[in-house]
Amino acid sequence: MSTTSREIRLASRPVGLPVDENFELVEVSLPDITDGELLVRNTWMSVDPYMRGRMIDRKSYVPPFQIGQPLEGHAVGKVIASNNDKFAEGDLVLSMMGWREAFVSNGEGLQKLETFGLPEQAFLGVAGMPGLTAWGGLLQIGQPKEGETVFVSGAAGAVGSLVCQIAKIKGCKVVGSAGSKEKCDWLKSVGVDEVINYKDHKTQGDLIRALKSAAPEGVDVYFENVGGDHLVAALEAMNVNGRIVVCGLISGYNDTEPTPGPWNLFNVIGKSLRMEGFVVTKFLDQTPQFTKDLGEWFMAGKIQSQETVEEGIENAPSAFLKLFSGGNKGKMLVKL
Amino acid sequence: MSTTSREIRLASRPVGLPVDENFELVEVSLPDITDGELLVRNTWMSVDPYMRGRMIDRKSYVPPFQIGQPLEGHAVGKVIASNNDKFAEGDLVLSMMGWREAFVSNGEGLQKLETFGLPEQAFLGVAGMPGLTAWGGLLQIGQPKEGETVFVSGAAGAVGSLVCQIAKIKGCKVVGSAGSKEKCDWLKSVGVDEVINYKDHKTQGDLIRALKSAAPEGVDVYFENVGGDHLVAALEAMNVNGRIVVCGLISGYNDTEPTPGPWNLFNVIGKSLRMEGFVVTKFLDQTPQFTKDLGEWFMAGKIQSQETVEEGIENAPSAFLKLFSGGNKGKMLVKL
Structure with a gap:
């Protein structure tokens, strides 16, 4: 019995904003599983800004994507068949294989997922890598103290929106910047004290004035997702x-x-x-x-997560590109 | 008995590199000391790069110099007469009154100096503010570990030369950058492992290559005095x-x-x-x-300090300007 999977490959390295031609949708036939292997069908995959860096051929903390190879990233999937005694049919698994519908694995790098009642895609967002990023970055590097002012750029994104809410839990005043009135309204609704729609402040001077007016007491912690004029301000x-x-520093990616x-x-x-x-x-x-x-905050209703969902592997590239045009509110996901 | 003193005043705020016209040499008559006051005649005064920032009218961590007022900075002087029971004639004092030959004080802000056998001007350099800057900045912020590589720009300056030597004491490999062969040779003579004469590397790419060649293992701590291309490299x-x-970030001052x-x-x-x-x-x-x-390192012969001395209050502005043209090796001082 042969299984097919469609996957997105890097067709060429983008120069500037990626275009359709940099991606290629390919259908492949997966081999039958042998001893110790399992077959996983992904249900959700993640697109994240850091992937833009992996499209460049340079030495970095993760190796670059290779041309002609499928792109990689976090995905949640279900075990369809298993000859591996660590995984059973029906198990949910978190993988770093990414942009493909299904794959055969020897189990290495796969993490069996306990959802604790959360929706499975939460493990690509608030309960996953973006969540850990927000939690660790804000609390351990930013070290906000009660009563301090925290400024978050890209505040409506997967990481930023969680940073805002954790900062509120820690008793801070939070100023968030985002790129539309709708996003700003949503940030207000989850407790952000002051919002800046940066598209209303086209010049550097304008953005500086907007931030100083939103935080006349000054900013103690700046959580930087954007760069450029935001960093200057x-x-x-x-x-x-x-x-x-x-x-x-997404503005420069x-x-x-x-x-x-x-x-x-x-x-x-x-x-x-x-x-x-x-x-x-x-x-x-x-x-x-x-x-x-995170579990405690969720149970106490202190954290709300937001998702933007595209359907189908064929739409993964456009979902990815929307990260750079502000097309996502909260976590950008592809439902497979 | 009237005492006269010459002082350097800020005549106008410099735009770009300061010029002679921004400074004014004025002779003043000092009042007789009254109860609780003392008269100090400065023997040495310090010029330091941070003073350029104080010539700009802006809010900062120290208030700006005022036009028509004498410039201020660290100086060492001798008590000539005292009606203050905390200071006696002949005492050495460290002050922040700066660019003047003599002054009357009520003792506030003056520190009686114990030299422990060091030359008195050392308290404007290696044993003073530049020394504390190097020691605290390197050890507490940089936190170099034995065997790590430390890169120091402005390595032949008052702060940089001390940073290099403390890093060597801590068992690090040290790469220093300076602006002349003479300075580089001196750095070598005090134990710096690799030197870069940045004037031999005019382009950013050149400086990057020079640094990577001096430290192929990579840099663990960068002590930044200069900015610009040095920071990029x-x-x-x-x-x-x-x-x-x-x-x-002296390159931008x-x-x-x-x-x-x-x-x-x-x-x-x-x-x-x-x-x-x-x-x-x-x-x-x-x-x-x-x-x-510092005392221990000096006694053990592990620290050498270097001074560049100009004579006379009238030469204080030119001594100050030499900081920006690379005219000093080690601490720049004015002997009064």
């Missing part, structure tokens, strides 16, 4: 001993020319700022504490 | 979990237009870098430990 608005958690960094980096000295980048793997060993915190 | 050469201690920051700031994420600025006052309460460390 934050550097202007930061308080002494402020912390800048550098999670993402599709740049074809090196884009200049902030002209006002000197604030790092005068204001004694700490600016710290990280990769989510830093917090992997703290997953139990993250899961415990 | 460091971001390229940093190892994962590296630390960038932002002490100064005289810019008249906002200069772009590094185009490769994204390395902060992929390499999980921490970039942290500070002001020396952060370490003031640790002065006893600093003094103890």
Whole structure:
């Protein structure tokens, strides 16, 4: 019995914003499983901004995607058949195989999923890598104290929206920036104190004024997802001993020319700022504490998650591209 | 009996590199001391890069210099007459009154100086504010471990040269960058492992190659005094979990237009870098430990200090300007 799977391959390396031609939808025939192997059919796959970096051929913390090979990323799937005694038919598994409908595995790198009553796709978002990113980045790198002001760019995204809500739980004032009135309204509805629709503030000076007006007391923690003008504005608005958690710089991911960094980096000295980048793997060993915190907050109704869903593997590239045009509210998912 | 003193006043705010016309030499008549007052005649005064920032009218961690008023900074002087029971004639004092030959004080802000056998001007350099800056910035913010590689820009300056030597004491490999062969030779003579004469590497690409060749194993701690191309090169050469201690960004202090920051700031994420600025006052309460460390290192012959001396208050502005043209090796001092 042969199983087919469709997968998205990297056809060519994008220059600037990726286009359809950089991706290729291919149907493959999967081999029958042998001893120790299992067959998984993905139910949900994730597209995330960091994948843009993997499309570039450079040395980084994860190896680049290879041309002609399927793209990879987190996915949730169901075990269809198993000759591996660690997995049984019907098990849910989390994998890093990504952009494909089904795959054969020897079990390596697969994690059996206990959902604890959460929807399975939550493990690609709030209960998964973006959740751990938000939790670890904000709490351990940002170290917000009660009463402090936290500014979050990309606040309506998968990571940003969770950062906002965790900061509220910790007793902070939260200022969030997003790219539409609808997103800003949603942020208000989950408790964000002040919102900035950055598309209403086209110039750098405008954004600086908007942030200073939203946080006249100054910003103590800036959770950076965006870069560019947002970083400049934050550097202007930061308080002494402020912390800048550098999670993402999405505004520059599709740049074809090196884009200049902030002209006002000197604030790092005068204001004694700490600016710290990280990769989510830093917090992997703290997953139990993250899961415990998140579970409690969920049960107490303190966290709301939001999803934007595209259907079908053939729409994975366009789902991915929407990350860069602001087409997602909360976690961007592809339902397979 | 009237005492006269000459002082340097800020005549106008410099735009770009300061020029002679921004400074004014004025002779003043000091009042006789009254009850609780003392008269100090300065013997040495310090010029430091941070003073350029105080010439700009902006909110910062120290208030700006005022036009028509004498400039301020650290100075060492001798008590000539005293009606203050905390100070006696002949005492040495450290003050923050700066660019003047003599002054009357009520004792506030003056520190009686115990030299422990060091030359008195050392308390403007290696045993003073630049020393504490190097010690605290490197050890507490940079946290170098034995066997790591430390890169220091402005390595032949007052702070940089001390950072290099403390890093060697801590068992690190040290790469130093300076602006002349003479400075590089001196750095070699005090134990710096690799030197880069940045004037031999005019392009950004050149400097990146020079740093990668001096530190093929990568840089773990970058002590930043300069900014610009140096920061770009460091971001390229940093190892994962590296630390960038932002002490100064002198290459931009005289810019008249906002200069772009590094185009490769994204390395902060992929390499999980921490970039942290500070002001020396952060370490003031640790002065006893600093003094103890430094004393031991001096006695053991592990630290050599270097001075560049100009004579006479009238030459203080030109001494200050030499900081920006690379005219100093080690601490720049004015002998009064």
